[in-house]
Amino acid sequence: MNDMTLTERNVDIKDIKIAASNVQVHYGETHAIKDVNVSIEDKTVTAFIGPSGCGKSTFLRCLNRMNDTIQTCSVKGNILLDGEDIYDKRVDVVQLRAKVGMVFQKPNPFPKSIYDNVAYGPKIHGMARGKSELDEIVEKALRRAAIWEEVKDRLNAPGTGLSGGQQQRLCIARAVATEPEVLLMDEPCSALDPIATAQVEELIDELRQRFSVVIVTHSMQQAARVSQKTAFFHLGSLVEFGETGQIFTNPNDPRTESYITGRIG
Amino acid sequence: MKTSLDRHSGGSLLMQSTRTKRRNAAETRFKLYGIAAIAVSLLMLMVLLTTIVSKGLGAYQQTFITLQVELLEKKLDKKGNRNLTDIKKVSTFGYAPLIKASITETVEELGIVTGLKAKQMAGILSKGAAAQLRDYVIANPGRIGDTVQFRFLATSRVDGYLKGRVSRSSIENDKSIAPEHLDLVDSLIEAGLIEKTFNIDFIIGADASDQRPEAAGMGVSILGSLSMVLVVLALALPIGVGASIYLEEFAPKNWVTDVIEVNISNLAAVPSIVFGILGLAVFINYMHLPMSAPLVGGLVLTLMTLPTIIISTRAALSAVPPSIRDAALGVGASPMQTVFHHVLPLAAPGILTGTIIGLAQALGETAPLLLIGMVGFVASNAPDSIASGLLSPNSAMPAQIYEWAKRADPAFYERAWGGIILLLLFLVSMNLVAVILRRRFERRW
Ligand SMILES: Nc1ncnc2c1ncn2[C@@H]1O[C@H](COP(=O)(O)OP(=O)(O)OP(=O)(O)O)[C@@H](O)[C@H]1O
Ligand SMILES: [Mg+2]
Numbered sequence: 001m002n003d004m005t006l007t008e009r010n011v012d013i014k015d016i017k018i019a020a021s022n023v024q025v026h027y028g029e030t031h032a033i034k035d036v037n038v039s040i041e042d043k044t045v046t047a048f049i050g051p052s053g054c055g056k057s058t059f060l061r062c063l064n065r066m067n068d069t070i071q072t073c074s075v076k077g078n079i080l081l082d083g084e085d086i087y088d089k090r091v092d093v094v095q096l097r098a099k100v101g102m103v104f105q106k107p108n109p110f111p112k113s114i115y116d117n118v119a120y121g122p123k124i125h126g127m128a129r130g131k132s133e134l135d136e137i138v139e140k141a142l143r144r145a146a147i148w149e150e151v152k153d154r155l156n157a158p159g160t161g162l163s164g165g166q167q168q169r170l171c172i173a174r175a176v177a178t179e180p181e182v183l184l185m186d187e188p189c190s191a192l193d194p195i196a197t198a199q200v201e202e203l204i205d206e207l208r209q210r211f212s213v214v215i216v217t218h219s220m221q222q223a224a225r226v227s228q229k230t231a232f233f234h235l236g237s238l239v240e241f242g243e244t245g246q247i248f249t250n251p252n253d254p255r256t257e258s259y260i261t262g263r264i265g
Numbered sequence: 266m267k268t269s270l271d272r273h274s275g276g277s278l279l280m281q282s283t284r285t286k287r288r289n290a291a292e293t294r295f296k297l298y299g300i301a302a303i304a305v306s307l308l309m310l311m312v313l314l315t316t317i318v319s320k321g322l323g324a325y326q327q328t329f330i331t332l333q334v335e336l337l338e339k340k341l342d343k344k345g346n347r348n349l350t351d352i353k354k355v356s357t358f359g360y361a362p363l364i365k366a367s368i369t370e371t372v373e374e375l376g377i378v379t380g381l382k383a384k385q386m387a388g389i390l391s392k393g394a395a396a397q398l399r400d401y402v403i404a405n406p407g408r409i410g411d412t413v414q415f416r417f418l419a420t421s422r423v424d425g426y427l428k429g430r431v432s433r434s435s436i437e438n439d440k441s442i443a444p445e446h447l448d449l450v451d452s453l454i455e456a457g458l459i460e461k462t463f464n465i466d467f468i469i470g471a472d473a474s475d476q477r478p479e480a481a482g483m484g485v486s487i488l489g490s491l492s493m494v495l496v497v498l499a500l501a502l503p504i505g506v507g508a509s510i511y512l513e514e515f516a517p518k519n520w521v522t523d524v525i526e527v528n529i530s531n532l533a534a535v536p537s538i539v540f541g542i543l544g545l546a547v548f549i550n551y552m553h554l555p556m557s558a559p560l561v562g563g564l565v566l567t568l569m570t571l572p573t574i575i576i577s578t579r580a581a582l583s584a585v586p587p588s589i590r591d592a593a594l595g596v597g598a599s600p601m602q603t604v605f606h607h608v609l610p611l612a613a614p615g616i617l618t619g620t621i622i623g624l625a626q627a628l629g630e631t632a633p634l635l636l637i638g639m640v641g642f643v644a645s646n647a648p649d650s651i652a653s654g655l656l657s658p659n660s661a662m663p664a665q666i667y668e669w670a671k672r673a674d675p676a677f678y679e680r681a682w683g684g685i686i687l688l689l690l691f692l693v694s695m696n697l698v699a700v701i702l703r704r705r706f707e708r709r710w
Contacts, residue, residue: 069594071518098597108588110607120606121596171592178596 017042017182017212018063023077025058025067032058034236036077040182040229045204045213047223047244050233051259056216057105059233060184063214064100065093081182098125101180105187105216107167109159109174114151117159117170118142121178137177144206145173146199165196172203176211183207185215189222201226220260224248232256317685324683327464327479328419328427330390330453334367335412336402347406357395360402361387364394364417377452381445389446389453391418393473393480419459421478421676423450427461430675467683472665478676481669483684489559489639489659490628490691496563497570497627502620504567505574512575513582514604533572540569541633549637557638557658565637566627573626577619581612614706621699625692631663640664662688 018040025033032055040046040063048056058067065086067073079086086096098121109117118138121127128134138155142148147169151162159170168191175183185204189197204226207213217223223230223244230247232240232255240247240256251257276282281289338345340359342352368390369383379386387394394417402409418424422442425431433444453459470482516522544565548554554561585608593603609616634640639661660668662684669681 064595066591066594069590094597094599097595101597102595104588104591104595106588108586108592110589110592111611120593120598124596124598124602124606174592174596 015042016040017044017082019078019080019083020059020062021078023059023062023075023079025055025062025076026072026074027058027070028072032236033062036233036238038231038238038241040212040214042212043208043210044229045208045215045227046229046231047227048214048216048231048233049218049220049223049259050239052218054233055236056233057186060102060186060214060216063182063184064097064102066097066102068093098178099180100182100184101175101178103168103172103175103183103185103188105190107164107171107191109162109167109170111158111160113156114142114159114162114170115155118173118177121174125178127178141173141177142170144176144203145169146203147173165192168192169196169200169203172200176207181211183211183213185213187216187218190218197222220248232259234259317682317689320679321682321684321686323428323430324467324680324686325464326428326461327467328424328459328461329416330419330423331414331416331458331460332364332367332371333412333414334363334398336409337363338410341402342406342409347409349403349406352406352409353403355399357399360395360398363398364390371453371458372449375452375456377449377456379445379449379452381443381449385443385446386449388442389419389423389450391420391479392477393418418479419450421674422446423459424461424479425676426450427454427459428679430679467680468687472660472668475672475674478672478674478680481677481680483662483665483687486660486662486665486684487687487691489562490662492559492659493563493566493661494624494628496560497566497624498620500563500567501570501574501623505571505620505623506578506616508571509575509578509582510604510609513579514608515600529572529575533576536632537569537630538632538636540565541636543568544633544637555657557640557660559639559659559661561637562634562639562659562661565633566630569630569633570623570627573623574616574620577622578612578616581615581619582608584615585611610706614703617702617706618699621695621702625695628691628695629663629688631661631667634661634664635667640668662691 016039020039021037023033023036024031036059048060050056058073061067062075062079063086067075075087081096081099085091110120112120115138118141119128119134122134122137128137139148139152142151147166150166151157151170159167162170168188172185172188189200192200201222204213204215215223215226227244230242230244231238232247232251232253234255240251240253242252247256248260251260340363341355342348344351365383365387368386372379372386397417398415401413401415419427420442422431422436422439423446426447427450431442433447436442436444436447450459466480466484467482468487469484470480471485472482473480512522512525544561548561548564549556554564589607589611590603593607594600598606639659666681666684666688669677669684672678
């Protein structure tokens with residue numbers, strides 16, 4: 001891990017965007033998340049790392065209530081977005097998900113045109129007042145996702161006809177088009193080649209100017225490169241959470257150390 | 266050579282081991298079984314189709330006799346004032362003598378020698394001939410007094426003679442026709458007055474009484490079937506698709522929905538006659554809807570078709586990848602938007618296929634229709650029978666076919682086969698529509 005020389009990061013005190021406390025998640029009998037407390041700061045990239053099956057995706061999906069779609073899943077505890085409990089009865093998940101966007105592990109563009117893929121979110125949230133405004137939003141989102149140059153001549157071609165990496169960037173464009181405040185990314189680069197990965201990482205760094213980003217990744221290098229905060233999960237518990245630099249150079253917990261040096265996982 | 270063989274303990278790749286040989290033989294055998302099975306089913310299909318076509322095509326041709334009839338004024342309009350109410354008072358009995366006279370004259374003119382009396386000679390014409398003449402006169406009272414050329418339907422016996430179904434030996438015990446009649450027919454054929462031509466009335470006409478198989482047609486029952494299918498489409502499609510969407514996308518998975526699911530699957534296997542008796546009990550006896558009406562038939566068939574549509578729609582919905590739902594929910598679409606914008610369009614081809622299969626099933630269903638009396642005898646032809654609508658007695662294609670097959674006269678038997686051809690044509694075209702729609706929806710991506 002020589003390439004993980006960590007550049008100095010300017011770590012200011014930032015607002016807490018999402019505060020999760022005592023989160024417990026059960027899938028029927030399976031206890032998938034055990035008493036997790038974590039604070040996600042605004043305009044920060046937070047990385048979730050940990051061995052497969054430790055509950056990273058599960059916890060991520062709690063943050064925009066995607067777990068609601070799974071019948072057996074029950075979430076206990078408090079998750080506050082800007083101080084408001086997202087599991088409150090009065091919360092409409094549609095509004096929540098407009099604020100907390102998500103990019104999935106497997107690229108899942110709609111079987112519609114590239115344009116419609118990106119325009120769908122802004123359309124249903126009434127973000128554009130006309131065709132030209134919508135065009136602008138679409139172009140901006142595609143540019144941000146570093147895919148505009150590749151698709152600008154075939155916006156009406158089906159999104160499913162793109163390569164895997166292009167599809168993933170299209171999905172990112174779709175997620176940023178709704179201008180979310182938090183962007184959740186579940187292993188967004190697992191289907192991408194190194195060049196596309198680098199582009200997405202650059203994009204994440206850019207998104208940090210405006211959103212807070214939570215990224216699940218299996219690549220320690222990636223976590224070290226893009227994140228300011230890192231959370232290490234193990235068997236459903238949050239083992240360690242702190243500055244990325246500190247986690248990778250000087251972990252407090254022996255389990256974290258063995259994981260990042262490659263002994264668990 | 267030897268050394269190279271020794272080096273590979275598994276043996277040469279160029280020689281098959283006994284194990285491989287056995288496995289290959291088994292595979293070849295399996296393929297042969299498959300080919301044999303397909304060949305047998307194709308053969309059966311061929312036999313079925315050739316039988317249907319060979320037995321049924323005859324129904325599309327009918328024997329006609331051309332005669333010159335003098336519309337005598339003193340018989341048809343005694344007062345000579347062309348008053349329609351007076352003309353209508355003359356019943357078909359009043360027209361019979363005109364036909365008799367016409368046929369006697371023709372026979373004399375052609376110099377045909379026959380031992381038959383005038384009245385007997387008219388026996389080669391359909392019993393509906395006088396009515397046909399009367400309808401014409403009432404429609405054109407101005408022609409009274411003229412000599413008009415008519416094409417009359419021949420009786421089913423004469424028709425059968427031209428089609429080879431009836432011969433001199435087969436009518437020995439037949440009271441309605443004698444060998445002399447056939448001699449007369451032969452002479453008239455020579456004179457070019459009897460001919461067998463395509464008969465559109467079989468497709469558009471109404472059913473006829475037991476005595477006149479030559480005049481019976483499928484038209485009215487086609488209309489009955491179509492209106493029933495429309496009722497089924499209008500009810501079963503929205504209800505079935507709505508129920509499936511709710512069950513598949515919204516309903517919680519608990520024991521209640523499990524019970525509903527099991528029941529729907531079982532309903533699909535319930536014999537159709539059960540739906541018939543249910544329709545009889547509920548729609549007719551309890552709700553007092555009219556007997557034999559396409560509306561009731563459509564309701565019964567809707568009940569029968571619903572499980573088919575629900576099952577295929579649910580299959581189509583659950584075949585849509587969950588990642589699409591995640592994607593839509595992830596950008597903040599509501600569950601309903603997710604279903605209507607993303608899931609339903611992807612499931613549409615499957616839903617369509619299921620619906621059309623259900624409709625085809627409904628179109629071909631007979632048993633429940635017999636129970637609610639959908640064998641209504643409608644004697645009026647197309648324009649009047651359409652107007653009678655959904656609530657008046659009507660028939661349906663399969664019920665009509667069953668009705669004909671039941672009747673004694675072999676001429677009806679031929680018509681039953683002919684009706685089957687029509688029914689199959691309808692089913693094939695419905696399936697064709699299903700295939701085309703499927704293609705169109707799928708071609709979008
Ligand atoms: N839909 C589900 N139903 C039941 N159990 C589930 C479901 N999804 C996840 N689990 C269980 O919850 C635990 C955590 O799974 P999760 O997908 O969050 O792991 P992960 O850390 O994302 O793993 P990976 O890195 O392989 O993606 C696992 O034990 C898994 O078996
Ligand atoms: Mg995961």
